Amino acid sequence: MISIEQTYDVIVVGAGHAGCEAALAAARLGCETIVFTVSVDSIAMMPCNPNIGGTSKGHLVREVDALGGEMGKNIDKAFIQSKMLNASKGPAVHSLRAQADKQVYTREMRKTMENTDHLTIRQGEVCELIVSRDGEKAKVCGVKTASGMVYRAQAVVLATGVYLNARCLTGDVIQYTGPNGLQAATHLSDSLRNEGIELVRFKTGTPARVDKRSIDFSKMEEQFGDERIVPFSFETDPESIQREQVSCWLTYTEEKTHEIIRANLDRSPLYGGIIEGTGPRYCPSIEDKVVRYPEKDRHQVFVEPEGEYTNEMYLSGMSSSLPEDVQYAMYHTVPGLENVKIVRNAYAIEYDCINPQQLEATLEFKSIDGLFAAGQFNGSSGYEEAAAQGIVAGINAARKVQNKPAIFIDRSMGYIGVLIDDLVTKENHEPYRMMTSRSEYRLIQRQDNADERLTPLGHEVGLISDERYEKLLKKEEHIEQEIERLQKTHVGCSEEVQAFLEKHESTLLKSGISLAELVRRPELGYEVTEEIDPARPDTLTEAEKEQVEIHLKYEGYIKRQLQQIQNFRKLEAKKLSKDIDYTTIPSLRKEAYQKLNAIKPVSIGQASRISGVSPADISVLLVYLEQMGRKRMQ
């Protein structure tokens, strides 16, 4: 075989949700970029649930958008139903979720990629990493494909998803493929191991897809989208996306369903011991739910359309790896699914991924210069988690090529920071899913202010236009001015005001008060108080009004969290060198120096989050740092 060579700036391996964001970011930043996929038809494929967003994941999509990513814009084009989850709860946990038309989602992303300058799409299996070990540190130089072709580049992003040595299991039927019967990548794992990269094995699963015409919807509850649709992208005009929505349906498992599952547990590859990989706790298969929560006599099943132009429906809540005959039997016990026809079986999938502690928070491998990783390959799960890592890896790959310092999103900046820090710092024994409870500064990291938090960085990096950035500055100015105006506007105990308060069952005034104080009252708020606020400007957008209200209502907690963030940043700013050998520091406990040596944290802050490193160990590290600093001065 005659092998030929081509040279690019950045190579991205995989064109799933991580790979797409990485490739787009790198190309948009001016790098000649090539993205490999086992099938061009599977670009940005959604092999599992047909939604984008959801609790905390909606936050991630907003943040990716705020940085200049594509996921938000793409789902705004492809959604067929949209809902703001937790709308009745506090603003920190509002989360947008959309049902996607999977075909449209893939098509639109492919269209965007194909029309992006500097971006080349290439079908083919990457089977080898080319690494040079001439220098002090190993450095990635390119990849080799199954056809023997060599591609050279200064930076490579691995975003192989669930394809590495993948196998799909349905009962005792094992197929050595990636999701949806797509070709698995069987060579790259060995090459990675040869380069000293540690791989682990995870599993995940998906429910069956069934034929809409075989479902009796009269036995299910209809689930509608929101009346007013909120876009994912800060750039999408809300008016442009108000459109007809498709319904989802809700039904429940029955005791009979659970009996069938229990009777056939021995035929499950998970309980039968065939599956080696660790599965996610947050997304249990139906057999897991039945075993782990025996007291529950029913489980919800959401029946969701896979698209507008297909009859396939997704049975959310009933993922499984039980044999086909058991799948039929159990699905048939669910009201509305008595005669359901399966189009695609439910299955579990096992795959190779890495222990992400091998990565820096920039998503570059600690041991190999120029090699980046993103998405499920890093042990995460979910389209949104993948996209969030993808954009960071793509930006940093480009910056590597351009000799610019890597960007680093810390925990105080957003969910992306929490996600990456958790992955590279903490022990992770299952596919990692984002959750709002993982963010310690949740009230600051809302989906509604992702632009304030991350668009400045996106602009600095070069993914956000000047125009968009200036729009943001204007928005912030408007919000600030309005808050100030409300704080300075004095409301006396006039008859009109008292009558207004009485109408809204709010305590009457004894003396004058600022309008801001009234907005703060739970029973009132910004919109309601317009009645007694003649000077209110009518130029504020919906988004700006929302910010004004949130800032005033939750001021106390917001201040508290901002204070915590300040403290957090002080510890993040105390940097630890990679060259420290922690075994040589006296007074560190054994567990602490072992973990510190394994992870090599970049800062005291990161060190403090490693399990097994105690506050006393941190005290010791602080003293050590000062000691080193002074020795250098001498």
Place this chain on the structure above:
Amino acid sequence: MIRNQEDTIAAVATPLSSAGIGIIRISGPEAFTVADRVFQEAGQKAPLLEAPTHTIHYGHIVEDGRIIDEVLVMVMRAPRSYTTEDTVEINCHGGVLVLRKVLDLVLRNGARTAEPGEFTRRAFLNGRIDLAQAESVMDLIESKNEYAMRGSINTLKGKFSEKIRSLRSEILYQNAYLEAALDDPEHISLDGFSEKLITEDEKWITTLSSLISQFHNGRILREGIRTVILGRPNVGKSSLMNLLMGEERAIVTNVAGTTRDTLEEYLTINEMGLTLVDTAGIRETEDVVEKIGVERARQNAEAADLILYVVDGSENLQEEDYEIMELIRTRKAIVILNKNDLDMQMLPRELEFLVQKKVSPFSAKSGEGLNELKTEIQKMFYEGRLTMNDELFMENARQKESLEKAKSSLTMVKNNLLDGMPEDLVSIDLTDAYEELGKVIGESVDEDLINEIFGRFCMGK
């Protein structure tokens, strides 16, 4: 979790070795403000905040208009202090109990308890101590921490920590339910949760209030001189203990049952607190023939400030006696030669020569020698040969501070729910309370919530 490095800290800066003077040091940006809140200078003087550096002020520590102690307060402005931060040192005169009250007051007025070795650490980090001392600073942090940890384990066995533990697991459960519902609103509903949580929360607040008041009464604070009674079975250990308790019995609280095999009692001799530990008090009555577990005795002896070793003078020394002597060789101990009233097999002088410790002749039957023993203990204390476990003292202050913080977080929970604030805010305060209570019993919080969510509630698709 790591605490802020730059807030204001306070601790007792002198060893708690006598009933005389003790110094409370406050260091950090708020030091003067905190001191001004508790200190009233004699005459109409300007606040300490405006006082020149290195000046001494005479006045009183006052709580709600009530004088707690007569004190001298020294003001040292940054950088001219040990830590190089703004520092106030309060010289108290009223003995250990008063010292505790003053510290308590300082902590409730904006300072937090210093971590073990924290003043010294700050002094070093701020360039006050030279490089050569850096390693000893690290050693200090390490050893003080180990001591504090052991201390907290020693004091917090039994019912008290059991209560904290169950409180924590209840809070965690409700918080996990709440978080699970926030993360998976389509599967887990919050309907009616708010009312239920208020009921629970009120219960928790009541429990915490009662625990805090127990701290106030000193029933949980047991930072007296930890005194362990050692000796073979049936040499008169329990009799000695009973005699020492004597008329005190009425006013002390028995914390038996904290562990199955040690009996602890608290008594004071002229303001000097003593925590008496009878190592095998209960076991002996249960099983007379059982020998002392040497290992357990050793553990107790290691944590002790003072050992009272009881020898039966009417019998010859036995193998176990030699083991005990070896154990106490390097420790503060008094040997009590019991059964003075019977035929003695040895003279105090002989025994003194053997163990190289002061030997007190004693009769458990008649009580002869008891006063001499008390005087001897007191003498050791006042001469500074015997010190109280000040890390334990600080540990207690920290624990109480955490209980107070947890209570105030839970109160916020209730107020917010009543005000109709959204549930996710409540979770912030529940988490704070959970973490504070974790500090009390030295348990870490890493991933607890996530594990509880997955462990208890059926999430997701």
